[in-house]
Amino acid sequence: MKAVSAKITPGLNLGATLFVSDNSGGKVARLVSVKRGKGTKGKQGCAKVADMVKVSIRKGIPDMRGKVFDGVIVRQKKSYRRRDGERVAFQDNAVAILKDTKGNPKGTQIKGPVAREVMERWPQVSRIAAIVY
Numbered sequence: 001m002k003a004v005s006a007k008i009t010p011g012l013n014l015g016a017t018l019f020v021s022d023n024s025g026g027k028v029a030r031l032v033s034v035k036r037g038k039g040t041k042g043k044q045g046c047a048k049v050a051d052m053v054k055v056s057i058r059k060g061i062p063d064m065r066g067k068v069f070d071g072v073i074v075r076q077k078k079s080y081r082r083r084d085g086e087r088v089a090f091q092d093n094a095v096a097i098l099k100d101t102k103g104n105p106k107g108t109q110i111k112g113p114v115a116r117e118v119m120e121r122w123p124q125v126s127r128i129a130a131i132v133y
Helices: 116-121 123-127
Strands: 017-020 026-034 052-060 068-075 094-097 110-114 129-132
Touching: 017 052, 026 068, 026 094, 052 094, 068 110, 068 116, 094 110, 110 123, 116 123, 116 129, 123 129
Parallel strands: 017 094, 110 129
Antiparallel strands: 017 026, 026 052, 052 068, 068 094
């Protein structure tokens, strides 16, 4: 995975509830695991903006409900610091569902803003976003 330019504070524990921000069919998802995440023995993994995660769809269209998909965290409530000193925090925790492990999104548009760090690491996801902040 490509490195991001910000020092992002991990803000999402396993089991966190996420809003599905794209039009793939899901509405609410639960964080199951962090893919390619470094862990310490005895510590539970946690996710941050631009991380690839596994999510379980909790609410949405019936054929998606209960299934597990890959996704990318596009927003987090916990504030984090960018290299220029700016602090960034969003109103909700959101994820975009992926079609494959290469980073191609399942939906065709993303509702709401997407963090700039997602654009650096996942250009295909940021391409369908309305606003990059």
